[in-house]
Amino acid sequence: MNASDRTPADLLRSALAADPARPLVTFYDDATGERVELSVATFANWVAKTANLLQGELSAEPGDRLALLLPAHWQSAVWLLACSSVGVVAEVQGDPASADLVVSGPDSLDRARACRGERIALALRPLGGRFPQAPEGFADYAVEVPGQGDRFAAFAPVDPGAPALTVAGTALTADQLVGRAREDAARLGLVPGSRVLTGHGYDTWEGLSTGLFAPLAAGGSVVLCRHLERLDAQGLAGRVESERITVTAV
Numbered sequence: 001m002n003a004s005d006r007t008p009a010d011l012l013r014s015a016l017a018a019d020p021a022r023p024l025v026t027f028y029d030d031a032t033g034e035r036v037e038l039s040v041a042t043f044a045n046w047v048a049k050t051a052n053l054l055q056g057e058l059s060a061e062p063g064d065r066l067a068l069l070l071p072a073h074w075q076s077a078v079w080l081l082a083c084s085s086v087g088v089v090a091e092v093q094g095d096p097a098s099a100d101l102v103v104s105g106p107d108s109l110d111r112a113r114a115c116r117g118e119r120i121a122l123a124l125r126p127l128g129g130r131f132p133q134a135p136e137g138f139a140d141y142a143v144e145v146p147g148q149g150d151r152f153a154a155f156a157p158v159d160p161g162a163p164a165l166t167v168a169g170t171a172l173t174a175d176q177l178v179g180r181a182r183e184d185a186a187r188l189g190l191v192p193g194s195r196v197l198t199g200h201g202y203d204t205w206e207g208l209s210t211g212l213f214a215p216l217a218a219g220g221s222v223v224l225c226r227h228l229e230r231l232d233a234q235g236l237a238g239r240v241e242s243e244r245i246t247v248t249a250v
Contacts, residue, residue, distance in 0.1 A: 006160035007174035008084040011216045012047065015040045023221045026243065027074040031227040034126045036074055043078065049148040050082035055155060057144065058101060058118045062087030062156055067099035067115060069108040072202040072226055075122055077212045079103055084174060087158040092167040093203050109135050168204050181213035188247050192219035197240060198249040199228030210249040
């Protein structure tokens with residue numbers, strides 16, 4: 001990745017320029033049997049659409065705080081990079097009552113209703129499917145995002161020194177986030193082409209780093225596994241082999 005990259009969105013742009021066709025995020029849900037693989041280009045397209053939704057439809061601005069009430073999931077990764085693209089502060093499992101807007105999965109809707117701003121709900125169904133009926137008081141992400149533009153241009157440049165992420169009591173600017181991701185990548189021995197398999201959640205820095213930011217910073221990719229505890233040792237070994245894993249974080 002480019003040494004000049006100072007935000008997660010910068011890292012994604014560099015990955016797109018280097019090799020748009022390579023896998024970036026492969027997601028498994030071992031409770032449902034779902035598997036989704038997104039190339040850099042496909043992931044970047046989802047990010048662009050989501051950033052356009054944030055900036056255009058939801059009127060989010062740099063510095064706004066978004067309570068991200070989602071588990072480790074490929075769509076959660078998309079939202080994290082969309083926030084970075086706009087300059088919105090992603091508060092992972094943050095307090096909806098004090099946030100400007102909230103993004104919720106199906107299991108946290110009651111908590112999310114404390115937000116007085118815009119509310120977006122994700123069904124987290126296979127292939128990004130929508131709710132049979134949108135929850136009252138929420139816009140359905142799967143309904144809203146497809147019509148958004150495939151290219152994104154921020155209304156204002158994102159300041160790398162501005163707050164970007166809060167998780168488990170740790171607040172990071174975009175610059176600090178990228179720096180820590182690079183440090184973690186070096187510690188894990190990640191290089192371009194590395195494949196990281198992780199079963200960590202997204203509610204800690206370790207989970208976010210191994211599950212997205214460190215592989216992205218290194219030019220690698222991640223195999224993100226939800227409900228990995230349901231996979232036995234033989235199944236895990238088979239996945240490591242079939243996905244050509246080079247580093248495991250389980």
